[in-house]
Amino acid sequence: MIFLITTSDRATRVAVTLMFLANGVAIASFLVRIPSVRDQLGLREAALGLVLSSLAVGVVTGLLLAGRIVGRFGSRSLTLGGAVAMAVALPIAGAAPSVPVLVLALAATGTASSVMDVGMNAQGVGVERALGRSVMLGLHGAWSVGTLLAALVGSVAIAAGVPVGWHLLGVAAVVLVLLAVAQGPLSIEDRPSEPALRAPRFAIPRGPLLPLALIVLAGAIGEATAGDWSGIHLADNLDATDGRVAWGLVAYTGAMTVVRLLGDLLVRRVGREATVVAGGVLAGIGFLTVALAPTLLVAVAGFALVGLGIGVTVPLAFAAAGAVAETPGSGVAAVAAVGYLGFVVGPSAVGVAADLVGLPAVFIAVGVLIIALVARPQRSLRDTG
Numbered sequence: 001m002i003f004l005i006t007t008s009d010r011a012t013r014v015a016v017t018l019m020f021l022a023n024g025v026a027i028a029s030f031l032v033r034i035p036s037v038r039d040q041l042g043l044r045e046a047a048l049g050l051v052l053s054s055l056a057v058g059v060v061t062g063l064l065l066a067g068r069i070v071g072r073f074g075s076r077s078l079t080l081g082g083a084v085a086m087a088v089a090l091p092i093a094g095a096a097p098s099v100p101v102l103v104l105a106l107a108a109t110g111t112a113s114s115v116m117d118v119g120m121n122a123q124g125v126g127v128e129r130a131l132g133r134s135v136m137l138g139l140h141g142a143w144s145v146g147t148l149l150a151a152l153v154g155s156v157a158i159a160a161g162v163p164v165g166w167h168l169l170g171v172a173a174v175v176l177v178l179l180a181v182a183q184g185p186l187s188i189e190d191r192p193s194e195p196a197l198r199a200p201r202f203a204i205p206r207g208p209l210l211p212l213a214l215i216v217l218a219g220a221i222g223e224a225t226a227g228d229w230s231g232i233h234l235a236d237n238l239d240a241t242d243g244r245v246a247w248g249l250v251a252y253t254g255a256m257t258v259v260r261l262l263g264d265l266l267v268r269r270v271g272r273e274a275t276v277v278a279g280g281v282l283a284g285i286g287f288l289t290v291a292l293a294p295t296l297l298v299a300v301a302g303f304a305l306v307g308l309g310i311g312v313t314v315p316l317a318f319a320a321a322g323a324v325a326e327t328p329g330s331g332v333a334a335v336a337a338v339g340y341l342g343f344v345v346g347p348s349a350v351g352v353a354a355d356l357v358g359l360p361a362v363f364i365a366v367g368v369l370i371i372a373l374v375a376r377p378q379r380s381l382r383d384t385g
């Protein structure tokens with residue numbers, strides 16, 4: 001397998017960091033405007049959940065594409081191509097005049113985002129190998145910084161009455177600027193050897209990859225629930241005003257940012273397995289807190305616990321998958337192909353269930369599920385850490 005860095009390790013790490021930042025900015029900028037999109041098109045919760053599922057369907061489509069082409073073109077091409085496509089699709093989603101247009105735009109955005117996701121995580125594995133130490137949580141920390149900035153800017157845009165389309169057009173411009181800066185130093189090559197090119201490029205996670213896929217599944221369900229429904233919950237169940245409706249997302253992404261920026265040090269002290277198990281427990285407690293919260297501030301604190309827990313799970317599962325698979329890209333794609341099903345079933349399932357039993361009951365179920373899938377010994381993490 002070809003695996004080399006043609007620029008300095010530091011420059012390459014900075015370039016990969018910028019790509020994680022760009023991806024986080026783009027996705028969270030849409031998420032924070034979900035209540036605006038709902039009101040713009042007059043959608044009920046169940047309908048909104050089904051519409052948001054198109055984003056998740058796009059994510060899975062992107063994973064299928066990425067799994068087939070990452071070995072032929074390398075993760076660098078996936079990262080750059082996904083970023084460009086996402087910058088094109090995102091403003092269309094924001095300005096969509098009808099539900100069909102929104103569905104198509106979200107599907108395209110999800111496809112581009114997941115292609116970029118596989119590429120940049122594989123690049124991150126390459127950076128870890130070059131530096132000889134854990135850096136994946138820090139890279140995902142940059143993604144979280146992007147989501148936090150997007151949530152804060154989105155809150156300002158909501159309060160100022162900025163139309164969703166114009167807001168997301170500005171976000172697309174930021175993504176393209178970051179891409180222009182990063183594309184030169186983003187030079188890790190990780191294409192497999194010629195015999196491997198003839199092998200199937202989409203893999204189902206087996207052996208040590210399967211428990212890692214379940215970790216990602218739990219994290220994806222948690223992320224989809226907290227990201228898509230935090231604003232709806234605060235607005236509808238705790239009477240949050242427009243200026244406070246994004247507080248849950250800000251707390252969630254802020255806590256996730258902190259734990260990811262500091263998490264690599266924690267992994268070096270206690271190991272991947274202990275870090276992930278503790279994360280699963282914290283995330284589960286966080287969702288239970290949100291569900292039972294009597295006030296806005298308690299709910300916001302619950303979302304912060306969710307961010308602290310989920311923040312460590314998915315990055316460490318990706319790092320382990322990239323280390324044990326034939327190539328970093330194939331490992332990440334295989335684990336994400338199952339794990340990201342959470343983004344498919346999450347939005348629609350939460351929407352339908354919320355109509356039947358209410359969001360608080362759904363949050364309790366999600367918390368229990370995360371604890372069941374994550375808060376247990378994980379040999380795959382122990383062996384690869």
